[in-house]
Amino acid sequence: MKRWNGWGDDAIEFALNADALAFLGERLGPGTPGAETSHADACARIGGRRLPPHPLVDTSAAARLANALGQSLPDWLRLRYGKIDTAPDGVAWPESGEEVRELLDFAARSGAIVIPYGGGTSVAGHVGVEAGAAPVLTINLTRMRAMIDLDKEAQLATFGAGVLGPDLEAQLRAFGYTLGHFPQSFEYSTLGGWVVTRSSGQQSLRYGRIEQLFAGGRVETPAGTLDLPTFPASAAGTDLREIVLGSEGRLGILTEATVRVSRLPQYEAFHAVFFPDWESAAAATRELAQAKLPLSMLRLSNPLETLTMLTLAGHKRLIGALETWLRWRGCAVGKCMLMIGASGTAANAKHALRAALSVARGGGGVHVGRTMGDKWKQNRFRNVYLRNAAWEQGYAIDTVETAVDWPGVTPMMHALEDAATQAMASCGERVHAYTHLSHLYAQGASVYSTFVYRLSGNYEEDLQRWRRLKSTVSEAVVVNGGTISHQHGVGTDHAPYLASEKGLLGMGAMRTLFRHFDPDGRMNPGKLVSP
Amino acid sequence: MKRWNGWGDDAIEFALNADALAFLGERLGPGTPGAETSHADACARIGGRRLPPHPLVDTSAAARLANALGQSLPDWLRLRYGKIDTAPDGVAWPESGEEVRELLDFAARSGAIVIPYGGGTSVAGHVGVEAGAAPVLTINLTRMRAMIDLDKEAQLATFGAGVLGPDLEAQLRAFGYTLGHFPQSFEYSTLGGWVVTRSSGQQSLRYGRIEQLFAGGRVETPAGTLDLPTFPASAAGTDLREIVLGSEGRLGILTEATVRVSRLPQYEAFHAVFFPDWESAAAATRELAQAKLPLSMLRLSNPLETLTMLTLAGHKRLIGALETWLRWRGCAVGKCMLMIGASGTAANAKHALRAALSVARGGGGVHVGRTMGDKWKQNRFRNVYLRNAAWEQGYAIDTVETAVDWPGVTPMMHALEDAATQAMASCGERVHAYTHLSHLYAQGASVYSTFVYRLSGNYEEDLQRWRRLKSTVSEAVVVNGGTISHQHGVGTDHAPYLASEKGLLGMGAMRTLFRHFDPDGRMNPGKLVSP
Structure with a gap:
């Protein structure tokens, strides 16, 4: 069963x-494990329901608790320490676009705020409930999970947007296809979540980020239905897919998504190469990234990550050798x-690997080798089970990630670690x-830092430690x-820093756009940009 | 010298x-060449100037004529037959972002409409002047043409957005780099024009469309300056570059653009392969496009285009053999x-070519072979000189182009030709x-049809022929x-058909967005979307 206050399946221990x-x-x-709240106690702390009854809406405490938070560290702190001060007033699991529309209408009639919820894997505060006067309806999309169409000729597959990674890949694999989108959250995140948060998978070098994979779909917005037809490419004005990508629930609910799929690779291999130091490793990796080789992944660990991985790997004798x-x-x-x-036909993948190993x-x-x-x-x-x-x-383990042009990559790495x-x-x-x-x-490159530090066993102190860490690193x-x-x-956790890259004019453009689709400001307010 | 009423350099005949x-x-x-208006006569037909004087603004008839139109067939008809009923009231060639701002302020003070002008190669009516009460200031960006920065480590180059294709490539080539963006208009089109019309070059298979090449830049809008910083990728909400791409002058003027450049390829080769018929050719081409091979170009001519190209090639004996x-x-x-x-290092390009030829x-x-x-x-x-x-x-030669998913490619080809x-x-x-x-x-694939038909020698009749052709094919x-x-x-010529792919909600989003940056509706009104 899915853990209610941690990551993943509770039968899996790592x-x-x-x-x-x-x-x-x-x-x-030495670490100090804190006292933990039980599921029953957490449920008992869920407050009153402020939504009128609706046949699609479940107002049970268990449902509301299960859809109240994501996987960010403050979300964990709240769950583990039982600080469930806010939760949705009801949760619905629609099974069709019509039901989503009906729920949006119900929310409008009830003056409710709407929070779309996929797999609940957000680590940035996308799905949490802010304290406020309006009732909150969380719409969980995970029952919209079927492959609706597979166009083999165009290599396009259409899914209900709430499909989880493994279910999406299984439905494609049955026909010999793959999407190839593998974020670390893959097992519990959804296609719709990937799209509205601009997700990137581990093999994006071959398959592309979700921006390149998302070909079209349907969005139910308070102002009506937005249909995005599929084209291989277009020069016809604003690309409306780009308005849906990264919208984080602010303009409506993505109910169907058509994605670009590929034939399953015949061959796939991951090889490890070690470098004596960071400088030579970073230089060679840049060279590889700029060589336009058809690889499927590049991933470079710095010295301390390399040491940590080797230590955590176990197999002490083997690693020692x-x-x-x-x-x-x-x-x-x-x-x-x-x-x-490298992935693809054996001949092409092996050629790319040979070329890459030669550069390295x-x-x-x-x-x-491959082991x-x-x-x-x-x-x-x-690894996320760690x-x-x-x-x-x-x-506690927390991560922060960014991306920066090459001259900034090594300085960024040092700056993040120093800030922490x-x-x-x-x-x-x-x-x-x-x-x-x-x-x-x-x-x-993206620069992805992991921070391990001690818990205090006290909620306020642990929240304070996280806040210091998050704000200093952000x-x-x-800078x-x-x-x-x-x-x-972005969610809530990164929202304070967004204006520094978008500018005031750009922030205004985002607000204006969301308001066009959501005139009453009902959709996931407080996330991404302030209202 | 650049032809005032045709394509390209008047010393070049093809x-x-x-x-x-x-x-x-x-x-x-047999064709009927029409009588042609002289440059002097065309200048004489330019109407009164409705703009107050400004040191940066040229109100001479020659300047206004040279910046009045693009290269669409109706533009040609107007130039050749001397039907210059509308033209800008003045033209400015700013040399800095500050001058662009000053010109936008001048336009606001004067109640003028602003039309940004690059190389004037639009074939969709982007730069024409609509009849109306407000004076029109055309801002020609081609003096903003310098490479401002080349970051070799990040493979990023920043240019004045008015730089023409050959000048851009020459400045990059000096340092061993290329942008690799080669639309057929390359010799006379500008970087800024490519960005705001979502242009695609002939080798986009390797280098990407301009959407993939455009990393950031600066836009002067009536509401202020929009700065787009460069990141390798980002999940931070709406990608504001995508709001500038395809904006066709409706939200402001792109003054600087940073683009992703590549090392000049060591090796480049183009090979021809013939197929017995369209069905086998299209099937093999689809197979190639889906094989994810690192090629730089695929381009398939249908039977009549193949015959036309072989006939136009001359070298009758050789072609006969x-x-x-x-x-x-x-x-x-x-x-x-x-x-x-295929382009790149010799080893990688040759491997890709071998793999592609094997599929073919x-x-x-x-x-x-290569000849x-x-x-x-x-x-x-x-070829465009034809x-x-x-x-x-x-x-007359006119072209229409679109893109459609694979199941629609062959039906689209027949539909376009039948409609014409x-x-x-x-x-x-x-x-x-x-x-x-x-x-x-x-x-x-994109489906690109060329239409050759007779001119009547009469302006009204020729305009009527073009209108029938354009509307039926569009x-x-x-459909x-x-x-x-x-x-x-999109410009004016494709604007009537835009709503069918964007939907009313999407069209409204575009209007809302443009209005945010251009509250008075001063920027290139009537293009892309009606106000």
């Missing part, structure tokens, strides 16, 4: 091995791991901060010329 | 050979030519109509599920 625990203990001190060999090849303390993926070796890289890469692929959606395991041991260190020092704590470049572009993003999000979206 | 003329004569009857050989290989009447381009051969294609391809590349910007040569002989045939038949004329797929996508685009433009934009 424990920290003893070495990993010792490693964290040494760097951060690898490290000895790497040391002999010049990759010792400070070594960085680059993962290179030219830049000082030591190729260690690490295959292991990475196997665990690609499991959040549960760390929490049980009294540690300062923020936690001001709380008298240490932080274990490491970084990888998760998505590589000719122009630059300010570093802005260093990054976007406030490369792949997680 | 004549129709005797065979080509006989070919057209047989299909359409080629056709005999092709006949022997099964490609006779009805054969179709596919051009395949598997689909029944006969590879004829035709090299010839095509050599003349890629010269419009001049045909006109001298009494023939019917439209001209209703004028008692024949049309020589042929088509190519100019840009190939996994999802579908309706066929809409067959295509976008009203894949690469030329």
Whole structure:
């Protein structure tokens, strides 16, 4: 069963091995697991219902709790410590666009605010309920999950927008196709969520970001239905898909999405290459990203992330042997791991891999084969379970991500880690901060930092630690010329920093646009931009 | 010198050979060249100036005539027949963003309409002056043409948005880079024009459409300056670049654009492959487009375009020998030519070419080597001069283009050609109509039809012929599920058909957005969407 106050399926444990625990203990001190609220207690704290009855709306405490929050760290704090001070007044699971329209009309009649909810994997505060006078209706889209059409000739598939990643891929795989969109949240996030938050998958190098995959669809807005027909490309004025992408529920509810699919690759391989230091690794990775090779993934870990991954991997003897060999090849303390993926026909993928490995070796890289890469692929959606395991041991794990042009990449990496260190020092704590470049572009890279630090066991103190961390690191993003999000979206957590990249005129344009589709300001207010 | 009433440099003639003329004569009857207005007469017809004096504004008849129109067929008719009933009241050539702001302020003070003007290559009526009470100031951007910055590390170059294609490439080439954006209008179109009309170049398969190349920039709008910072990618809400792309002057003037550049390819080759018929050619081309090979171009001509190109090529003996050989290989009447381009390092481009030729051969294609391809590349910007040569002989050449998903591609091709045939038949004329797929996508293709028909020698009659052709063919685009433009934009000529793909809610969104940046409706009114 899906965990109500953590990540994923509660039958899946991804424990920290003893070495990993010792490693964290040494760097951060021993963790303090907090007392936890039970599900029954959390349900009991859900307040009164302010919505009139409607046959599609469930007002039970369990339903309201399950759709009250996402997966951000403050969301976890609220769930774990039982601070459920706000929740939707009702939840609906529509099964058709007509039911969505009916629910929007019901919300209008009831003066209710509407929050669209997909898989609830937001780590930026997209689905939370702000305190306020208006009742809140959360519309959970996950029952709209069928493949409605597969056009093999145009390689287009149309789905109900609430389809979860695995269900989407399973329906496509039955016919030999894939979307190829694999964010780390893949198992619990939805197609509609990917679109409205501009998500990016781990193999976007081959398949594209969701912006490139989203070909059209249907949006139910308070002002009416917006149909986006599919074209391979168009020069006809404003691309309305781009108004829906990144709209974070502010203009309506995406009910159907047509996506560009590909034939399942015949061949896929992920190879690991180690570099002696960050400078040579970053330079070679840039060279690869600018070589226009048809790869499916590039992912570069900095020295501390590389060390952390090797420590967490277990298999101490095997990893020890690898490290000895790497040391002999010049990759010792400070070594960085680059993962290179290629997918497609065997001939083309292997050609691309050969070309890429040649560039990497030219830049000082030591190729260690496929084992690490295959292991990475196997665990690609499991690493996120470490959040549960760390929490049980009294540690919080949070991440921040941005993207910046190449001259800013290394300075950004240092700035994010330094900002986190300062923020936690001001709380008298240490932080274990490491970084990888998760998505590589000719122009630059996403910079994705992970922060592990101790929980205090006290809600207010833990919220304060997170706030310091989040604001200090977000300010570093802005100061260093990054976007406030490369792949997680804005929500409430990043909203204060948005104006610095959009400008006042641009912020006004977004507000004006949303108001056109949602004249009463009913749709997910307070998220992305203030009303 | 640039022709004032035709295409390109007046020192360049690209004549129709005797065979080509006989070919057209047989299909359409003999042409009737019309009497032509002289430049002096055209200048004399320019009406009064309704703008107060301003040091940056030129109100001479010659300047106003030179910036009054684009390159659409009705624009040509007006120039050739001397029907210059409307023209801007003044023209300015600003050299900085500050001067653009000053001109926008001057326009506001004077109650003037503003039309931004780049290279004047629009074929959709983007830059024409509508009759009306308000004076019109045309702002010609072509003096803003310098490369302002080249960031080699991020492969980003910033230019004044008025830079012409050849000047842009020359400035980049000096440092070993290319933008790789080569629309047929390349020699006379500008970077800013490409961005605001969502242009696509012939090698977009490698370099991307202008949407993918445009990384950021600066727009001077009546409501203020909109700065678009560069990020490799972003999930931070609405992508404001997408609001500028395709805005066709309706929200302001793009003064600076930062574009994603690439290293000059070491190797580039264009190979020709013939197929026995359209069905096999289209199927193989779709297969190639969906194979995700790193090619730089695919371009498929239908049987009549193939025949026309071979006839116009001259070299009768050589072409005759080629056709005999092709006949022997099964490609006779009805054969179709596919051009395949690859660019990059020699190893990677050759691998992609080999893989592509293997797919093409598997689909029944006969590879004829590089000669035709090299010839095509050599003349890629010269074919458009045929419009001049045909006109001298009494023939009009017009084109219509759209894009549609694969199931619609062949029906669209037939529909466009049939619509043109019917439209001209209703004028008692024949049309020589042929088509190519100019840009190939996994999802579908652009469908680009050329129409050659006789001029009457009379302005009203010729305008009537064009109107019938344009409206009948545009309706066929809409009925067959295509976008009203894949690469030329909307302007005035396609505006009546836009609502059928955007919907009323979408049209309203565009209007609302433009009004946000241009509250007085001063910017290029009547283009793209009615006010």
